[in-house]
Amino acid sequence: MASASLNDYIPQGCIEFCADETFLQSASRAAELLSSAGAASSNYSAEVVQIVNERGPYMVVAPQVAIVHGRPSEDTLTTAASLVISSVDLLSGSEANDPVRLVFAISATSNEQHLEMLQSLSNFLVVPGVIRELQSCSTVSEVRQIISNNLQ
Amino acid sequence: MKILAVCGMGIGTSVLLKMNAERVMEQLDIEGEVDATDLETALRPDSPAQIVLCTPELKPQLDGIRAEIVTVDNVFDLGELSQKLQKSLL
Numbered sequence: 001m002a003s004a005s006l007n008d009y010i011p012q013g014c015i016e017f018c019a020d021e022t023f024l025q026s027a028s029r030a031a032e033l034l035s036s037a038g039a040a041s042s043n044y045s046a047e048v049v050q051i052v053n054e055r056g057p058y059m060v061v062a063p064q065v066a067i068v069h070g071r072p073s074e075d076t077l078t079t080a081a082s083l084v085i086s087s088v089d090l091l092s093g094s095e096a097n098d099p100v101r102l103v104f105a106i107s108a109t110s111n112e113q114h115l116e117m118l119q120s121l122s123n124f125l126v127v128p129g130v131i132r133e134l135q136s137c138s139t140v141s142e143v144r145q146i147i148s149n150n151l152q
Numbered sequence: 153m154k155i156l157a158v159c160g161m162g163i164g165t166s167v168l169l170k171m172n173a174e175r176v177m178e179q180l181d182i183e184g185e186v187d188a189t190d191l192e193t194a195l196r197p198d199s200p201a202q203i204v205l206c207t208p209e210l211k212p213q214l215d216g217i218r219a220e221i222v223t224v225d226n227v228f229d230l231g232e233l234s235q236k237l238q239k240s241l242l
Contacts, residue, residue, distance in 0.1 A: 058209040061227040096225035
């Protein structure tokens with residue numbers, strides 16, 4: 001069986017363009033998208049914000065890219081990811097990787113499917129140029145297209 | 153060689169670090185085991201890790217650990233990972 005592509009893990013409605021003022025607002029919004037899609041509990045965004053506040057911006061994993069999530073819990077509903085593309089520079093406090101423009105949220109599980117999702121996210125984000133390409137998008141379908149065109 | 157990829161919860165950043173570190177180690181033909189884990193596990197005094205991989209913001213939270221800490225700015229930059237792992241492992 002072919003493994004699922006990253007697009008399969010991003011539910012409908014889970015890609016959004018925004019112009020929030022702060023990194024925490026965008027991180028919170030990305031988490032809310034997962035809650036709205038039924039992939040995470042309703043307090044997921046509060047958990048995400050708490051983790052950033054407690055641990056610092058260690059989840060800003062590449063220039064302009066953050067991958068946020070809540071605490072692993074038994075009641076995580078499905079394995080899913082969301083993406084907020086910011087039109088403004090967000091300052092997370094990451095010395096190496098600010099400003100942030102792309103905020104992915106992932107549901108917090110640790111099962112096999114979760115690993116597959118992270119693998120497909122990683123396989124996408126290691127492709128040179130995709131981070132810039134995503135920022136030049138103005139529609140969700142363009143984003144979906146870039147994701148499906150660039151799976152290594 | 154025992155390597156720990158570390159992040160706050162052990163399910164996000166650390167898993168990505170583990171995946172890409174393994175990819176690079178295979179390319180470099182370096183044998184070793186990489187586990188993804190949370191901070192608390194990495195900080196245990198009986199941790200067998202020789203090297204700990206993390207993003208720079210976690211480094212101060214790993215203060216006092218026995219293992220060598222290697223910080224990775226860009227988790228998706230296999231060149232950076234390759235260079236830093238070679239420096240520590242070879």
